Amino acid sequence: MKDLREHTRELLEKGEIAAVIGYRQVSEMRTKPVIVTDPADAEHLVFNEYCLNNLAVYLTKARIKALCRTKDKTLKLAITAKPCDVHSIVALIQENQIHRKDIHIISFNCHGVVKDFGCEFNGDNLASKCITCETHKPLYFDKIFGEEKETPKASDQALARIQELESMTHKERFEFFKGEFDRCIKCYACRAVCPLCYCQRCITDKAIPRWIESSSHQRGNFSWNIVRAFHLSARCTGCGECERACPADIPLTLLNRRMAIEAKRSFSYVSGRSLETPTLVGSFNEKDSDELFM
Amino acid sequence: MMEEKIISRDDLLKICKDVIEKGHTLLSPGIAEYNVVKDVSQIKLDASALPTKTSYKSYVFPKAEPVLYYKRSKSDVQLIDVNVDGKNIIILGAKPCDTNSLNIMKHLFNWDYSDEFFNLREKHFITIGLMCSHYDEYCFCTSIGLSPVSEKGSDIFLIPLDKNNFALRIVTEKGKEFIEPYSEFLNTVDETLSRQVTENVKQPEVAFDCKEVHEWLGSNFENPKWEGIGNICLSCAQCAFVCPVCHCFDIVDEDYSYTEGRRMKNWDGCQFGNFTLHASGHNPRDIQSKRYRQRVNHKFRYYVDKFGEIFCTGCGRCSRGCPVSIDIKEIVSNCKD
Numbered sequence: 001m002k003d004l005r006e007h008t009r010e011l012l013e014k015g016e017i018a019a020v021i022g023y024r025q026v027s028e029m030r031t032k033p034v035i036v037t038d039p040a041d042a043e044h045l046v047f048n049e050y051c052l053n054n055l056a057v058y059l060t061k062a063r064i065k066a067l068c069r070t071k072d073k074t075l076k077l078a079i080t081a082k083p084c085d086v087h088s089i090v091a092l093i094q095e096n097q098i099h100r101k102d103i104h105i106i107s108f109n110c111h112g113v114v115k116d117f118g119c120e121f122n123g124d125n126l127a128s129k130c131i132t133c134e135t136h137k138p139l140y141f142d143k144i145f146g147e148e149k150e151t152p153k154a155s156d157q158a159l160a161r162i163q164e165l166e167s168m169t170h171k172e173r174f175e176f177f178k179g180e181f182d183r184c185i186k187c188y189a190c191r192a193v194c195p196l197c198y199c200q201r202c203i204t205d206k207a208i209p210r211w212i213e214s215s216s217h218q219r220g221n222f223s224w225n226i227v228r229a230f231h232l233s234a235r236c237t238g239c240g241e242c243e244r245a246c247p248a249d250i251p252l253t254l255l256n257r258r259m260a261i262e263a264k265r266s267f268s269y270v271s272g273r274s275l276e277t278p279t280l281v282g283s284f285n286e287k288d289s290d291e292l293f294m
Numbered sequence: 295m296m297e298e299k300i301i302s303r304d305d306l307l308k309i310c311k312d313v314i315e316k317g318h319t320l321l322s323p324g325i326a327e328y329n330v331v332k333d334v335s336q337i338k339l340d341a342s343a344l345p346t347k348t349s350y351k352s353y354v355f356p357k358a359e360p361v362l363y364y365k366r367s368k369s370d371v372q373l374i375d376v377n378v379d380g381k382n383i384i385i386l387g388a389k390p391c392d393t394n395s396l397n398i399m400k401h402l403f404n405w406d407y408s409d410e411f412f413n414l415r416e417k418h419f420i421t422i423g424l425m426c427s428h429y430d431e432y433c434f435c436t437s438i439g440l441s442p443v444s445e446k447g448s449d450i451f452l453i454p455l456d457k458n459n460f461a462l463r464i465v466t467e468k469g470k471e472f473i474e475p476y477s478e479f480l481n482t483v484d485e486t487l488s489r490q491v492t493e494n495v496k497q498p499e500v501a502f503d504c505k506e507v508h509e510w511l512g513s514n515f516e517n518p519k520w521e522g523i524g525n526i527c528l529s530c531a532q533c534a535f536v537c538p539v540c541h542c543f544d545i546v547d548e549d550y551s552y553t554e555g556r557r558m559k560n561w562d563g564c565q566f567g568n569f570t571l572h573a574s575g576h577n578p579r580d581i582q583s584k585r586y587r588q589r590v591n592h593k594f595r596y597y598v599d600k601f602g603e604i605f606c607t608g609c610g611r612c613s614r615g616c617p618v619s620i621d622i623k624e625i626v627s628n629c630k631d
Contacts, residue, residue, distance in 0.1 A: 026619055026621070026624075027431055030619055031619070032526070032618060032619030032620070033526050033618050033619075034526070035522075035525050035526065053617070053618060053619075057528065063524070063525055063581065063582070064525065117619070118430075183326075183327070185348065185352075185357050185535045185561065186357070186531075186535075186560075186561070187530050187531040187532045187534070187535040187536075187563065188530050188531060188566070189528075189530035189531075189532040189617055191530070192528035192529055192530035192532075192617065193528060193530070193617045193618075205567075205568050207546075210546075213546075213548055214544065214546055214558075214560050215358035215546070215548065215558045215560050216357045216358045216560065216561070217358045220358065241617070244617070245530070245532065245617035247326075247347050247348055247532050247535065247536050247615050248326065248327075248347070248348065249326050249347070
């Protein structure tokens with residue numbers, strides 16, 4: 001923690017960065033995002049098992065980008081990111097939303113985070129994404145802290161659930177999602193926390209023509225959640241923020257993960273893993289499989 | 295009105311069973327939401343449970359409801375009224391921070407226009423509150439003038455005396471009417487028993503003074519604090535939609551075809567960027583800090599000025615569920631710092 005604070009204070013003092021997007025402890029078992037611009041505030045920064053948020057969501061915000069613009073040059077933005085959050089940063093760079101040179105990535109060898117705020121971390125109650133995590137060391141970083149350590153592996157319940165859903169009939173599967181989407185209240189917290197939902201104007205906010213009904217009835221909820229899953233396919237990096245933020249406890253990961261599995265199976269593509277690879281939807285190869293055309 | 299009786303848990307469940315059999319809707323808190331009870335074994339009546347993630351406002355103010363249907367022809371538009379379902383809804387085990395919610399919302403729905411949809415449902419709503427024996431870091435009912443033993447908004451109020459018995463306080467005429475047919479289950483009780491429980495209940499400390507907050511808000515419209523919060527807030531409507539009193543809605547027309555459609559009244563949230571977006575493209579609350587400022591001002595200042603009531607119940611849902619951990623209690627408690 002001391003290293004993190006010293007490192008960021010130094011960068012801020014030297015004027016190399018405009019701000020640090022980091023975590024601040026708000027209670028024993030909860031942290032919150034914080035934007036640090038004053039070197040003196042670097043002492044509030046923490047990194048621990050309660051750093052659940054994926055801070056990459058702030059990188060595309062105009063108000064955060066504005067902090068970087070000074071009279072004569074553009075300063076860098078520092079971000080503290082778990083290895084899985086780095087995937088989101090990579091995806092944003094791949095999609096030309098930010099430039100690698102503008103971001104100073106401070107990452108950590110990650111041992112996993114707790115499943116929810118307010119749960120006391122005991123080594124076993126990890127977030128489900130951590131149980132199957134294969135990236136404990138970040139793929140890209142400018143500064144790294146912490147020691148390498150694996151997270152304890154447990155059974156992949158989300159995958160088991162996806163397989164179970166696949167074995168259902170179309171009708172059964174529809175009924176399952178109908179039950180889940182019924183609870184959707186269209187607060188769009190899923191959209192708000194998603195680093196890759198950066199559209200200036202979301203399709204659901206368009207009224208003329210209205211593609212997605214704003215009513216949170218069955219048809220409106222299906223169109224929103226399915227369109228979102230399609231829009232994130234081969235883009236979602238699996239950070240699980242949407243599911244964590246959902247006040248209605250809708251298992252959104254099931255949809256996004258299923259699409260990620262498809263991208264890997266059909267195109268050997270995993271989102272947010274390489275800066276050298278073009279995005280799947282942004283590239284075309286004559287040899288690409290066409291079996292997904294409807 | 296106040297009358298106090300004792301009722302056993304089993305007898306209370308017998309009443310619930312009868313209520314369901316009569317075809318009324320019975321609601322009871324689960325973990326995420328208030329559920330419609332199909333089987334009385336679902337009912338927990340746990341005074342130590344935290345508030346559910348979402349409130350029960352959707353049963354009086356649905357998240358999406360048709361207000362009229364229309365048919366169009368070349369020369370005419372035909373409007374077809376919606377019949378509101380005036381079915382009895384009985385809510386059992388509502389938290390004291392939830393029970394007062396309809397009283398607070400009532401002001402808005404009867405202000406410049408009397409909302410028949412809300413009013414009819416509210417008229418048929420019977421609230422059986424349950425004392426609350428547990429709070430967490432986000433609870434602040436005591437700061438806005440309520441408490442874990444507040445009967446405000448309840449028609450009947452329950453206080454657990456031991457594992458199997460509740461003191462049952464009949465608070466309103468509506469509550470009396472509801473319980474009368476079941477008087478066989480009610481026995482007389484020594485009222486000091488329930489008083490002992492309520493006097494010893496754990497209460498969250500008072501975190502702020504509403505009058506001071508009101509005053510501070512009045513003179514700090516341009517305070518740089520708002521910008522700091524606006525930088526973190528991600529503009530979702532989780533806070534507004536889980537709130538037991540937030541009541542903003544949007545009216546939209548949904549066409550089924552060229553000739554038919556319906557007009558919907560849907561929940562809307564003041565943190566959305568397009569909430570105040572004008573047709574011209576101008577947006578008076580164009581940045582997040584202005585939107586968050588509006589939220590706090592509406593809760594602790596505008597509503598108080600307009601209707602004389604704080605637009606909050608202190609349940610802490612908005613903070614507990616905020617994806618970026620923005621805590622309204624912390625913000626108003628520390629506003630002067």
